[in-house]
Amino acid sequence: MIVAAIRTEGLYKVFGRRANEALNRLRDGAAREDVVRLGVTPAVIDATFEVRPGEIFVVMGLSGSGKSTLIRMLNGLLPATAGHVYVGGDDVAALDAAALRALRRDQMSMVFQHFALLPHRTVLENAAYPLKVRGVEKGERAERARAALEMVGLDGWEDRLPSQLSGGMRQRVGLARALAAETDIMLMDEAFSALDPLIRREMQDQLLELQQRLGKTIVFITHDLNEAMRLGDRIAMMRAGRIVQIDTAEGILRAPANDYVAQFVQDVDRARVLTAATVMEPAAGGSPEAGQPTVAPGTLLADVFGPALGSALPVAVVDDGRMVGVIHRESLLAAMTADGAANGVRAGEGEVSRG
Amino acid sequence: MAEWRIPLGDWVDEFVAWLLDTFQPVFDVLRDFLRWSFDELADLLVLPPSWAMVALLGALAWLARGWRLGVGGAASLALIVLIDQWENAMQTLALVIITVLVAVILAIPIGILAARSRLVSNIVRPVLDFMQTMPPLVYLIPGVVLIGVGPQAGMVATVVFAMPPGIRLTELGIRQVDAEVVEAGHAFGSTPRSILRDIQLPLALQTIMAGVNQVIMLSLSMVVLAGFVGAPGLGQQVISSISQLDVGLGVEAGLSVVILAIYLDRVTAALGSRSAVARLEKVA
Secondary structure: OOOOOEEEEEEEEEEOOOHHHHHHHHHOOOOHHHHHOOOOEEEEEEEEEEEOOOOEEEEEOOOOOOHHHHHHHHOOOOOOOEEEEEEOOEEHHHOOHHHHHHHHHHOEEEEOOOOOOOOOOOHHHHHOHHHHHOOOOHHHHHHHHHHHHHHOOOOOOOOOOHHHOOHHHHHHHHHHHHHHOOOOEEEEEOOOOOOOHHHHHHHHHHHHHHHHHHOOEEEEEEOOHHHHHHHOOEEEEEEOOEEEEEEOHHHHHHOOOOHHHHHHHOOOOHHHOOEHHHHOEEOOOOOOOOOOOEEOOOOEHHHOHHHHHHOOOOEEEEEOOEEEEEEOHHHHHHOOOHHHHOOOOOOOOOOOOOO | OOOOOOOHHHHHHHHHHHHHHHHHHHHHHHHHHHHHHHHHHHHHHHOOOHHHHHHHHHHHHHHHOOHHHHHHHHHHHHHHHHOOOHHHHHHHHHHHHHHHHHHHHHHHHHHHHHHHOHHHHHHHHHHHHHHHHOOOHHHHHHHHHHHOOOHHHHHHHHHHHHHHHHHHHHHHHHHHOOHHHHHHHHHOOOOHHHHHHHHHHHHHHHHHHHHHHHHHHHHHHHHHHHHHHOOOOHHHHHHHHHHOOOHHHHHHHHHHHHHHHHHHHHHHHHHHOOOHHHHHHHHO
């Protein structure tokens, strides 16, 4: 069994003076709307999940869904109203101030939506900040900060001030700062949300590429579903304080837990989430016929359309030289709709989205 | 209606008498310290020839901002020398320097506490309102009663009168620091003390310096009034010009106060704009 990097158990955060009363009612099954009348704001309700070591765990929800509150409870920036957060062996809620600081210093770093760089410090000093906090000696600090800046492609900018950088570059400094801390866990709170789409895409690519090399455990908060699907090994969907589904991107697309999630995933670019393996009809081995186009099981559907067009034969899905399935043009088209992706489990009356 | 009134004044009298009885040694020490520091500093400021001092203060302004402020400052100060108010002006300057130092040393820690605690902030605010709206001359009375006529009474009243903007702007400056940056400090495991030192104070410095600037201005206006209770310097010149209806002397002393005020304002403002944040704004 894999030991979770972060595990939460029945985590609650209720803001307001009558938080405890609200908590008891919520635990007794009251709806969020009912306790709001007490004058409290239940931001996170009964969140239980595990983050596995080395995965990107995305928490996805609209504003007000409680995701930013949730991430701040993971490193104790906000104390939980009830429940537990386990990081390694520690229960974050039970730590005193000094132990909590040690946990933040040594085990988890954070990247912020609006970068949160020190405006009066240079890029290098910013990247070196976690090391300074940790008491690392100056020369080594600079060296390690330089290495982190190089990782995010900012070498040569060390002596600039954050105000001299573009938004994307500033967030690279934010990322370098978190990397320089050399913690196993990185918390990223809407890290790319303040960037324009093109830069955001670039940063996502960079994060994925870094993640391949470094294998950190990342909790990534976003309100952008496409970003969630692109980055997340697994995605937790949040709505009004509750986690309504935790699954892989494909799992959520194929079997949304409820109508809210279903509605939400309607606009997702399915071709860039679903893979050949999920839409193929299994084949009993054998090898592809001559001229039959082939793809690997992990191929995104967006990259299957081309081969499918090139031949009248169905596309063969080949794993290790063995044909594991075939994809007909019809199933490729059907996969582009919400109903088709659910493999006909759900009755086909929903509208067909453009593929 | 006049038969019965709340004897507030009597109570205050009794309270002051009690204070005097109980804390006499404290007031003695305070009096001696203020008296001594004033004498020493005033002597020091008039020790060099006036022209040398003018040149020195001009050079200071030059360093703080640039040659224009340096030359302008020196020329204005030279006018004080030429109307023969230099010695008085230096005594006033000594009063200002000491009261500002005391006021700032008290105000900044109080401002920091108020920024960190709602409770302290809620207690401090009405007290500051009181301190700022009470007619300043009223402070002179307990000053005289508690530590006697002379510069020291005026200095105590001046500190009380000049401190509020220092506290207010320190609190405001720290509260204005971007909450996310402070949160970042916490998220990387900094202690509250190092967050204060490395993040909050440097980023609040410009606002705090605006507060210090206000403290200086208020202090200067108050040390003139302190002439009423025997504080020497330009204030005394103003008072005697009033009692003798000497318009000429009044204008000379008043003009010296104005020159001193503008000089101090420009130089401290220039120093404030050399803070970290202000430098950034220039770069950006």
